[in-house]
Every structure is written in C-alpha cells, then in structure tokens.
Amino acid sequence: MSLNTTKINDFVIRFANVNGTGSASANFLFTKAIFRMGIPVTPKNIFPSNIQGLPTWYEVRVSEKGYLGRREGIDLIVAVNPQSMLADIKSLRSGGYLLYDSSKKLHSEYLREDINYIGIPLMEMCNENYTDARQRQLFKNIIYVGALAALLSIEFKEIEGLLAEQFKGKEKLIPANIKALNLGMDFVYKNFKYPLEFHLERRDLLKESIMIDGNSACGLGAVYAGATVAAWYPITPSTSVVEAFNDYSKDLRIDKISGKKNVAIVQAEDELAAIGMVIGANWNGARAFTATSGPGLSLMNEFLGLAYFAEVPTVLIDVQRTGPSTGMPTRTQQSDILEAAYASHGDTKHVLLFPSTPKECFDMTIECFDLAEQLQTPIILMTDLDLGMNDHISPPFVWDDKREYNRGKVLDAEALENIEKFGRYLDVDKDGIPYRTIPGTHPTKGSFFTRGTSRDEYAIYTEDSDAYQRNMDRLIRKWNTAKDMVPEPQLYQKSNNCEVGILFFGTSTYSAEEAMDQINHNGVIVDAIRIKSFPFNNTVEQFINEHQKVFVIEQNRDAQMKSLLMIELQIDPNKLISVLNYDGMPITAENILKQVSNKIKSNLHIEKSKSI
Amino acid sequence: MSYIRPKFRHPELPKNKLGYSVDFYEGALSTLCAGCGHDSISAGVIQACYEMNIEPHRLAKLSGIGCSSKTPAYFLSNSHGFNSVHGRMPSVATGANLANRDLIYFGVSGDGDTASIGMGQFVHVIRRNLNMIYIVMNNGCYGLTKGQDSATADNGSKNKSGQVNPFESIDLASLAIELGAGFVAQSFSGDKTQLIPLIKAAIKHPGFAFINVISPCVTFNNNVGSTKSYDYVREHLDATSTIDFVPEMKEIKTNYEEGSTKNVKMHDGSVLQLNKLAKDWDPMNRQSVANAMMIAKSKGEILTGLLYMSPNTVDLHNTIQTSERALNSLTKKDLCPGNEILKTINAEFR
Numbered sequence: 033m034s035l036n037t038t039k040i041n042d043f044v045i046r047f048a049n050v051n052g053t054g055s056a057s058a059n060f061l062f063t064k065a066i067f068r069m070g071i072p073v074t075p076k077n078i079f080p081s082n083i084q085g086l087p088t089w090y091e092v093r094v095s096e097k098g099y100l101g102r103r104e105g106i107d108l109i110v111a112v113n114p115q116s117m118l119a120d121i122k123s124l125r126s127g128g129y130l131l132y133d134s135s136k137k138l139h140s141e142y143l144r145e146d147i148n149y150i151g152i153p154l155m156e157m158c159n160e161n162y163t164d165a166r167q168r169q170l171f172k173n174i175i176y177v178g179a180l181a182a183l184l185s186i187e188f189k190e191i192e193g194l195l196a197e198q199f200k201g202k203e204k205l206i207p208a209n210i211k212a213l214n215l216g217m218d219f220v221y222k223n224f225k226y227p228l229e230f231h232l233e234r235r236d237l238l239k240e241s242i243m244i245d246g247n248s249a250c251g252l253g254a255v256y257a258g259a260t261v262a263a264w265y266p267i268t269p270s271t272s273v274v275e276a277f278n279d280y281s282k283d284l285r286i287d288k289i290s291g292k293k294n295v296a297i298v299q300a301e302d303e304l305a306a307i308g309m310v311i312g313a314n315w316n317g318a319r320a321f322t323a324t325s326g327p328g329l330s331l332m333n334e335f336l337g338l339a340y341f342a343e344v345p346t347v348l349i350d351v352q353r354t355g356p357s358t359g360m361p362t363r364t365q366q367s368d369i370l371e372a373a374y375a376s377h378g379d380t381k382h383v384l385l386f387p388s389t390p391k392e393c394f395d396m397t398i399e400c401f402d403l404a405e406q407l408q409t410p411i412i413l414m415t416d417l418d419l420g421m422n423d424h425i426s427p428p429f430v431w432d433d434k435r436e437y438n439r440g441k442v443l444d445a446e447a448l449e450n451i452e453k454f455g456r457y458l459d460v461d462k463d464g465i466p467y468r469t470i471p472g473t474h475p476t477k478g479s480f481f482t483r484g485t486s487r488d489e490y491a492i493y494t495e496d497s498d499a500y501q502r503n504m505d506r507l508i509r510k511w512n513t514a515k516d517m518v519p520e521p522q523l524y525q526k527s528n529n530c531e532v533g534i535l536f537f538g539t540s541t542y543s544a545e546e547a548m549d550q551i552n553h554n555g556v557i558v559d560a561i562r563i564k565s566f567p568f569n570n571t572v573e574q575f576i577n578e579h580q581k582v583f584v585i586e587q588n589r590d591a592q593m594k595s596l597l598m599i600e601l602q603i604d605p606n607k608l609i610s611v612l613n614y615d616g617m618p619i620t621a622e623n624i625l626k627q628v629s630n631k632i633k634s635n636l637h638i639e640k641s642k643s644i
Numbered sequence: 645m646s647y648i649r650p651k652f653r654h655p656e657l658p659k660n661k662l663g664y665s666v667d668f669y670e671g672a673l674s675t676l677c678a679g680c681g682h683d684s685i686s687a688g689v690i691q692a693c694y695e696m697n698i699e700p701h702r703l704a705k706l707s708g709i710g711c712s713s714k715t716p717a718y719f720l721s722n723s724h725g726f727n728s729v730h731g732r733m734p735s736v737a738t739g740a741n742l743a744n745r746d747l748i749y750f751g752v753s754g755d756g757d758t759a760s761i762g763m764g765q766f767v768h769v770i771r772r773n774l775n776m777i778y779i780v781m782n783n784g785c786y787g788l789t790k791g792q793d794s795a796t797a798d799n800g801s802k803n804k805s806g807q808v809n810p811f812e813s814i815d816l817a818s819l820a821i822e823l824g825a826g827f828v829a830q831s832f833s834g835d836k837t838q839l840i841p842l843i844k845a846a847i848k849h850p851g852f853a854f855i856n857v858i859s860p861c862v863t864f865n866n867n868v869g870s871t872k873s874y875d876y877v878r879e880h881l882d883a884t885s886t887i888d889f890v891p892e893m894k895e896i897k898t899n900y901e902e903g904s905t906k907n908v909k910m911h912d913g914s915v916l917q918l919n920k921l922a923k924d925w926d927p928m929n930r931q932s933v934a935n936a937m938m939i940a941k942s943k944g945e946i947l948t949g950l951l952y953m954s955p956n957t958v959d960l961h962n963t964i965q966t967s968e969r970a971l972n973s974l975t976k977k978d979l980c981p982g983n984e985i986l987k988t989i990n991a992e993f994r
Contacts, residue, residue: 068994242993252989258979260971261742263735284981292967294974296742298960301768305735308728308765312739315726316704316747317972320739338729428990431983437976470972471704471724471740472747479701481717483727492672493717 041071041096043107043230045180048120049173050113052084057198058173059090062180063423065190066094067243070236074100074542076422076618081268081361087116096235100425101543102618107230108183110176112154117142129228131176131183150224152179157215162208171212178216185227187234188213242390242428246419247323249390250349251276252429253397254321255284258437259347261320262297263309265328268361269417270351273323303328307335307348314345315482317442317470319401321347325417326355326368329375336410337376338484340507343457343466345404345411345440349397352416354616363616364417366538367588372412373566373596379504383411383514384566387419388541390426392564399519405440407514408468416587418539418618441467448477456480456491457503464510511567518565521572524548530559533579534611534628535572537563537593539618540585546621547628566596573601576608583628585611587619661697669694671718681833681859681874682712682781686719688836689750689779692843693720696891703748704740708733708762711788712754712781712859723750731762734769737776738960744970745961748847749776756786759795759814766816770823770852775959777846778854780816781833783861784872791864802869817856817951818937821930826954827853828933830947832877833860838949841889841916845950848889850911851957858946882940884925884949885918908953916950927953 047062049055059075066073074093080086093103108129111120117132118141124130126146132138134151154175158168181188191213199205220226250273254262264274278297285295300306306322313320324332329350339346352368354360372384383403385396393415400411441461448454448469454477457466469478480491486500487493494500536544541562548560561575576582576597584594591610597603611627613619657665669690674683693700700722707713709730716725728736737751758766758780769778784797793801796816797809817830827849829842839857846853858877860866866873871880885906891914908916908927918927925936933952940947967974 240990242990244993256980256986258974258976260974260979261739263739284985285979287967287969290968292965294967294969294971294978296961296964296966296971298738298742298772298964300735301764304732305738305765305768308732308735309739309742311728312706312726312736312741313743313971314739315736316740316743318739318743320743334729335732429986431980431986433983437980469724472702472744475699475701476722479722479724481725481727483725484729485727 037229039230040233041094041235043094044103044105045092045094045108045110046106046120046123047090047092047110048113048116049088049090050115051080051082051086051088053173054170055088055090055112055173058177059092060423061191061194061198062177062186063092064194064243065181065186066092066232067238067425068190068193069187069232069234070238071096071232071234072098072100072237072425074422074424076102076418078617079362087113094232096237097549098237099542099546099621101546102620104620104622108228110180112172112176121147131179133172150179150183150220152176152216152219157219161211161215167208171208174209174212175216178213179220180216181213182217182220182226183224183228183231185231185233188217238425240428241425243423243425244390245272245421245423246387246390246393246415247272247351247421248276249393249426249429250323250397250413250415250420251278252280253394254401255280256394256431257319257398257401259319259321259401260295261310261313261318262295262322263300263306263313263320264322265300265303265306265324267303267325267328269353269421270323270325270328270349272421273349273351303331304335307332307346310348311335311339311344311346314404315471319347319405319437321349321401323349323351325351325353326371327358329368329371333376336382337378337380339410340376340380340382341378341484342482343408343468344482345408347400347404347411347413349400349413349415351420352414360616362417364539364618365587365614365616366414366416366540367590367592367614369414369586369588369592369596372414381511381567383407383409383518384414385411385519386414386537386564388538388562390419390424391429393419394429396519402438403514403517405442406438406517407465407510408440409510414538416539441465443467443469443473443478445474448474451477453490454478454480455489457487457506458489459506459509462509463513464506464508465513515567515569518567518569520569521564521575522562523571523575524560524562528559528575528578530557531580532583533559533561533575533581534583534585535561535563535575536585540587543619543621543624544585547624550621550625551628563593566600568597568600572597576601576603581607581609583609583611583631585619585624587613589614660694662699664694666690666694668722669700669720671716671721674715674718676711676714677863679862680711681783681857681861682715683718684833684836685779685781685839685857685859686715688839688843689719691836692840692847695840696844696847698748698847702746703750705750705752706733706737706740707752708754708757710754710757710786711861712752713757715781716750716752731757731760732765733757734762734765734774734778738769738772738774741774741776741960742966743972745775745966746970749774750847751776751778753778753780755780755782755784755794755796755816759816767823770820770825770854772960773824773826773851773957773963775851775961776853777843778852779843780854780856781859782816782856782872783859783865784813784870785861785865787861787864791861798871801871802867804864804867804870815937815941817854818934820854820856821933821937821952825854825952826851826957828952829855829950831855831857832881832946832948833857834874834878835881835948838883838887841887842950844889845910845914845916845953848910848912848914849953849957851954851959877946880945882922882945882947884922884927884936884947884951887949888917888919890915890917908950911957916953918950927951928955
C-alpha cells in the first residue's frame with residue numbers, strides 16, 4: 033500500500049494528543065532534533081481554548097526547499113487521542129501512516145484500506161517498564177518519539193544532546209528518557225520496515241538560523257528598545273509577549289547596585305487600563321507598551337483615539353486571533369486590520385507594521401518605539417497567533433551597538449530656555465510633527481495641558497472651527513510624513529514586468545512565496561510585493577498601478593487589506609482580486625494556487641497574459 | 645461673553661520659601677458656573693501648594709471628563725496637565741507615576757467619573773496603592789450634561805426637576821476605606837479651613853490619598869430636597885475634628901485641652917494636629933473609622949475631616965521593587981543589553 037517513491041526531507045506529521053499530558057515537550061523534542069539536523073522544519077500548535085483534557089494537535093512540516101507555511105495532506109499521524117481518533121484517521125492522506133497505541137485492538141470503524149498501520153503497544157510498554165502513574169503517561173510520548181526516530185531516521189545523538197540540555201542539573205532524569213526512546217526504536221526495528229519512504233537526511237541548511245516564537249521575539253525586542261513600562265491584561269494569544277518581556281527583564285534589567293528593577297510591569301484590571309497606563313507612561317517620557325488581541329483592541333479604541341489626537345507616543349502589539357467577538361481564541365487570522373487602522377471614533381488613522389518572521393517581530397518592535405516617539409502617535413504591530421505562538425525558523429537577532437534610540441522631538445530644559453514661547457502643537461518644521469515636553473522639565477516653560485478636546489497650537493482649549501481644522505490638517509500632514517518613515521515593502525523583482533502581481537503581508541508570506549515558486553515552476557512569472565506597513569509607501573501604489581490585476585492574499589473573510597488599499601489609494605476594486613483564507617488555520621500554498629487559478633478561469637480574461 | 649481676569653497683583657504679595665507668590669500657583673480663568681463648589685476646591689489646591697513650597701513643574705495634574713475634570717486647567721498653570729478620557733484618569737496616572745516616581749501626581753475626578761464609568765479603575769488604583777492624591781469633587785449629579793443623578797446621589801434626594809432618586813448611593817469614602825486606602829478624608833468645598841490642611845496631608849502621604857469633597861452644583865443640584873445642596877450639607881456636617889497641618893520640624897503648639905487633641909505623625913515627620921476629637925474614633929484604626937461612618941450615616945450626618953490614615957503604607961513602586969531612579973531618566977546605557985548578550989540569546993534558540 034505504501035508509495036514507492038522516496039521522498040527525502042519533505043513530509044507532514046501530525047501529532048494528535050490530549051492537552052495537559054506532557055506531549056508538548058516530547059513533540060518539541062522531535063521538531064528540534066530535525067532542526068539540529070539542519071533541515072527546515074515548521075511546527076504548528078493547533079490547540080483548544082482549554083487547560084486539560086481536550087484534543088490538541090501539533091503539526092510538523094519538513095521541507096528541504098525551505099517552505100515554512102502549512103501544507104495540506106498529512107503523511108503520518110501519531111494518533112494517541114481516542115477522542116479525535118476517527119477524525120484523525122480520516123484526515124490522513126491515502127497511502128499515509130497511522131502510528132497508534134496497539135495495547136488495545138483497533139475497532140473496525142478505525143480501519144481504512146488505503147493507509148498503513150504502525151501499532152506500538154505504548155501503554156503496555158509503559159506499564160511494564162515504569163511504576164509511577166505520571167511517568168507512565170509522560171513516557172508514552174517519549175516512546176513514540178523513539179519510534180519516529182527509527183521510522184524517519186532522526187539522528188539519535190541529536191535527541192540525546194537535546195535531552196542533556198533539557199535536564200541540565202537534573203541529570204538523573206536522563207536515563208529513564210533514553211530508555212523510553214530505545215523502547216520505541218527497538219520496537220520499530222523488530223516489527224516494521226524502516227525507514228519509511230519519506231524520511232530525513234542531514235543537510236545543515238540552517239547555519240545561523242534560530243527557532244523561536246514571535247511573541248518571545250517581541251518581548252525581547254521591547255527589552256532592546258528600552259521599554260521601561262509594560263501594562264497588560266492576559267489574553268490569548270498575546271500573553272506570552274509580556275511574559276517574555278518579564279522573563280528577559282529578570283536577567284537583563286536589574287540595577288547592579290541596588291538590585292532593583294529598571295522596569296515596571298503591571299498586570300492591569302482590563303485592557304482599557306492597560307492602554308491607559310501605557311499612554312500615561314509615554315506621556316511622562318518613558319517607553320511603554322502593551323500587547324493584546326482582537327477583543328482587547330476593541331476595548332482600547334477610545335484611548336487610541338486620545339493618543340492619536342493628543343499625540344502621545346504609544347506602542348501596541350496586536351497578536352491577532354480568529355474573530356469576530358470571542359471567535360476562536362486559539363486559532364489564527366489577519367482580521368484586525370481595519371479595526372486597528374481606524375481604531376476609535378472621529379477621523380483617526382494609525383500606523384501599522386506587519387512582521388512575518390520572529391526576526392521581524394524583534395526588529396519591528398524596536399522600530400515601533402522609535403516611530404511612536406518620532407511621530408508622537410500610536411504604532412500597532414500586527415502580528416498573529418501563528419507567528420506569535422508557533423516556533424519559526426528565523427535569521428538570528430542582531431543589535432547594532434552604535435544604534436541610538438530615536439526619541440523624536442522632545443525639548444529639554446536648555447532648549448526651552450532658548451525658546452520665547454513654547455507651542456505644543458505648532459508645526460515648526462512643517463512636517464506635521466510638533467515638539468513635545470516631558471513633565472518636570474522646566475520650572476516656568478514648557479508646561480501644557482494634554483487633552484482629547486480640541487485646542488489651539490498652544491494647547492489651549494478652543495471650539496474655534498479654524499483652529500480645529502488647522503489641527504486636523506496638520507495631523508494629515510504628519511500622516512504623510514509617516515509614509516516615508518515606516519518600513520518599505522519588499523519587492524521580489526527589480527522592476528515590475530508582469531501584468532499580474534501578487535500582494536501579501538505577515539504570515540501569509542510563507543505560503544505566498546511557496547505558491548509563487550510553484551507558479552514560476554510552471555513556466556509563468558508573476559511580480560510580487562510584501563507590504564510591511566501602513567500608511568502605504570508610494571512603492572505600493574506604484575506596484576498596483578503597474579499591474580493590470582493584483583491578487584491580494586490575506587487571512588480574513590472580508591478582504592480587509594484590499595479595502596484598505598481601495599480606501600487609501602483610490603484603487604479600482606475590480607483591479608484587486610482577493611485570495612482569502614479564514615478557517616482559522618494558517619493559509620497554505622495549495623489554497624492560494626487553487627484560488628488564483630479558479631479566479632483566472634472563472635472571471636478573469638487577461639488578454640495575451642504572459643503570466644499564470 | 646468673555647471674561648478677562650485682571651493681571652494686576654499687589655506688588656507686596658507675600659512670597660513663599662521658593663520666592664513665589666500665590667499667583668504663581670494659579671491657573672486659567674475658570675469657566676465653571678459662578679458659585680460652583682469646584683472653584684473653591686481649586687482655590688484650596690492653590691493655597692496648599694503655595695504654602696507647602698511646591699515647585700509646580702514637579703507636580704502633574706490628571707483628570708478624567710466632566711466639570712470636575714476641567715478644574716486642573718484652573719490651578720497650577722506651570723504644571724503639566726492631562727485631561728484624559730472619562731473614568732480613566734487612574735490608569736493614566738498609574739502609567740505616569742511608573743515612568744517617574746519623583747513627581748507629585750494630583751488626580752481630580754468627579755462622582756460620575758469615579759463612581760460610575762470609572763469605578764473599576766478607582767478600585768484598582770486603590771488596590772495598587774499608587775502614590776497619588778485623588779480628589780473627587782462630589783456633587784451627586786452630572787453637571788456637564790445638565791443634572792442627571794449620579795451614583796453618589798443619596799436615596800431620597802430630590803433633583804432640580806423634582807424627581808426623587810430611588811437608588812442607594814455609593815459612599816466613596818467608605819468604599820476607599822474598605823478597599824484598604826491608606827489615607828481617606830472627607831470634606832466640604834465650603835470649608836476651606838478644613839480642606840487645605842487635608843490637601844497638604846494628602847500630598848505628604850506616600851501612597852494613595854483620597855479626599856471626597858462634597859461640592860454642591862449650584863446650577864443643577866442646589867435645590868430644596870437635594871442632599872448635596874449648600875444648605876443641606878452645612879446643616880448636616882459632623883467634623884471628626886478640626887485640623888492643622890504642621891510641616892516637618894516645626895514646633896507644635898496646641899491651644900486645646902489635653903484629651904481632645906491628637907497628633908498624627910506622617911511618614912516624613914510632618915504632623916497632623918487633630919483637635920476636638922470625635923468620640924470613639926481613632927484615625928489610625930480602620931475598624932473604629934468604619935463604625936463612626938456607619939453611625940454618622942444612620943443619623944443622616946456627613947462625617948468630615950481626616951477619617952483614616954494607615955500607619956504603614958507600601959506604594960506600588962515599593963511593591964514591585966522598581967529602581968529608585970525615575971524610569972524615564974534611564975538611557976540606552978542603562979537599558980539595552982547590547983549585541984554580545986544577544987548572541988548568547990540566539991545560541992539558546994539553536
């Protein structure tokens with residue numbers, strides 16, 4: 033039944049577990065060992081909004097070509113959760129493998145003629161070899177990792193090495209783990225043909241790369257950016273951003289002399305208070321940030337409007353999840369784009385950055401703090417659950433020690449001394465960005481009243497129409513200045529040559545790049561652009577103008593990025609063709625290819641198109 | 645119609661130790677209704693800061709939304725101010741204070757801003773013991789939207805249109821004591837001699853200091869039948885004591901008989917001299933304060949003065965162990981770990 037074609041370093045494995053049973057660390061061990069063999073690998077947690085007892089999956093794609101998006105079609109399932117077993121068996125591709133616990137006989141409904149069964153008596157082996165109940169549960173996981181090592185040719189020394197690191201200081205735990213691995217391996221050696229036709233071979237392709245989740249990268253970025261105040265409210269999937277910031281601060285932010293902390297982290301009573309604290313701290317001259325997800329962003333709207341209008345630097349990391357409302361809290365989506373871009377009532381717009389790798393999470397978090405102070409406005413980092421909570425292979429982080437924090441236009445006591453009359457909202461440099469002062473700077477100069485009400489150039493309350501409108505127009509001048517300050521998009525070609533272009537951002541990048549390779553492989557060429565920020569730079573407008581049709585790939589139902597492009601750049605809606613994915617799972621290249629070709633067939637007639 | 649305040653001040657106005665006369669502590673001209681209780685409180689703040697020799701730029705004024713929240717514009721024009729959003733002043737003050745522990749944070753709110761929309765933040769800023777002064781200018785109604793009842797309007801109180809409030813009122817001072825606030829006082833906008841020492845003591849208190857000031861709304865809630873009218877409040881005041889604030893090091897002289905005087909030593913050595921003490925009340929004992937307040941309430945009286953002061957207080961910075969240096973004064977050198985450390989962090993993820 034097995035396929036005869038050998039596939040090296042190209043397969044998908046799914047682990048079907050029960051959450052709270054210790055499977056996560058065993059599964060991570062599996063992934064990390066492959067990473068250590070230098071083979072591109074990408075794991076995805078598909079987990080419930082629950083702590084114990086519900087099904088959870090861990091899907092690992094191995095791709096020598098370096099395709100790090102999700103792929104459809106599962107080659108092997110480790111099915112150790114009876115609750116989801118039936119569905120798990122159904123999800124396996126024809127010719128795939130089912131690794132299951134054969135301590136009990138499989139019920140007939142679990143039998144499929146077109147798949148292969150690898151039965152390993154996990155429970156029996158555990159009961160024979162371990163006495164402690166918790167160990168019996170935990171080592172079931174390690175035994176299947178051992179079996180997989182044999183079936184897929186994972187180098188044993190890599191697993192050994194990882195265990196040695198994991199149990200450093202608790203070395204007596206290592207032998208029991210090695211024993212469990214050997215139990216699994218030996219069982220495969222005795223009972224099955226190995227390795228499977230898809231398996232691993234060392235490649236050493238990853239060199240300097242690291243494997244880390246985006247939220248940790250954001251937390252670390254905030255440390256490097258000099259953030260000193262973080263206020264937050266727990267919400268999946270953003271919680272680990274501030275937790276990472278807290279963890280790194282414990283090592284990196286202790287005052288050497290006093291032993292006290294050069295950071296203040298406060299768990300607020302809700303998201304409103306969290307963003308309020310961030311605004312208060314930034315107003316008072318500290319670098320402060322919060323992290324949240326969709327529901328929190330909704331709550332923060334009013335304050336974001338205040339920060340926009342009163343021009344207070346604010347950094348917000350939005351780890352997007354599946355909406356609307358509570359939605360699917362543990363699934364991914366790019367569906368906060370419009371909410372974030374226009375958060376709050378009245379004419380408001382906010383600067384957004386879109387990272388797509390952990391390195392960009394790190395770099396752009398730092399960029400957010402510089403931009404927030406330079407532009408004196410909220411900057412929102414639009415990451416998502418897939419990027420934030422899953423491990424990704426990424427270039428390593430780099431900090432240029434010569435780099436200084438750009439604190440923007442802040443007047444110190446000396447500068448104030450030399451000014452005749454300070455006007456908080458005067459457009460001195462004609463770029464829309466006024467000068468600000470920090471409380472406590474000067475006894476008689478520079479104080480002003482920050483407010484969400486309309487005011488004149490000297491921060492004095494006014495209901496004068498002209499003064500109000502002057503201020504609103506200056507804010508747009510500032511917005512236009514921002515266009516040249518935010519990160520530029522990535523173009524995939526030297527010049528735009530094709531009639532069709534594709535446009536994507538954030539975590540859609542992995543699969544979009546893979547789809548693009550496929551299209552190119554089929555002998556046609558498309559131009560591509562990856563957006564990294566809003567407001568859109570002129571390059572984005574130019575890209576769209578220079579193509580007849582542009583596919584806009586995004587992970588939401590309502591084509592929010594397309595809307596934003598239409599609204600902000602006055603693009604003809606017919607020119608932008610949406611490729612959408614909104615089932616809560618990361619978009620796949622197959623999905624993109626299917627939609628692109630369907631749309632071309634059904635409603636596109638691109639004359640003499642040399643593309644697609 | 646516009647009002648212009650005469651700029652002329654008597655050249656011989658006395659100066660405080662910093663060399664500032666009282667006008668240095670004034671703010672913009674108030675746009676509140678003539679006779680508004682809030683203006684008297686602003687005047688009290690000006691006087692207290694002048695007498696305490698406070699550098700205005702070392703104090704930050706914060707407020708929410710409403711008539712009361714406008715007042716920070718009317719005092720201390722050399723201080724930075726932040727008129728934030730409705731009910732959210734405590735969070736903005738928290739962030740500001742975390743950023744720089746060296747300034748004085750002076751929060752002003754109203755009964756709508758605190759007891760309704762801002763109740764959550766009020767409760768939590770007390771819980772965290774943020775080092776700030778929190779004044780509620782309490783008039784029992786929403787003045788800026790023309791007189792609707794607020795959550796502090798007393799049950800049975802009649803508003804201007806003759807409607808009787810059918811709901812129980814929220815007693816903010818009792819609530820603050822219940823929540824563990826370290827300094828709780830209550831006063832009346834018409835009683836400057838009591839209010840000013842209370843403001844001074846609140847500024848000196850190194851933690852959360854709450855003053856609930858009954859401040860009648862002359863336009864919408866000063867009618868017969870209202871329990872927050874000038875007449876009603878004057879008739880039902882019951883001061884716990886009279887009060888003098890004695891700055892640190894100054895010799896204490898009392899003119900009152902033994903037994904009716906209590907000196908409450910503040911954390912920095914200043915002394916609050918309480919005279920004509922109410923019976924069965926000890927400002928350092930929470931239980932006796934709670935009792936006294938319940939008894940006063942049952943008699944329809946408004947207990948004023950210092951109600952409670954904790955002998956021990958640990959503010960938020962000390963709880964979370966932040967550096968003694970203001971966080972906003974730290975530079976890249978203090979904060980950025982540098983690329984060598986980043987290399988070792990990278991290695992942990994390989």
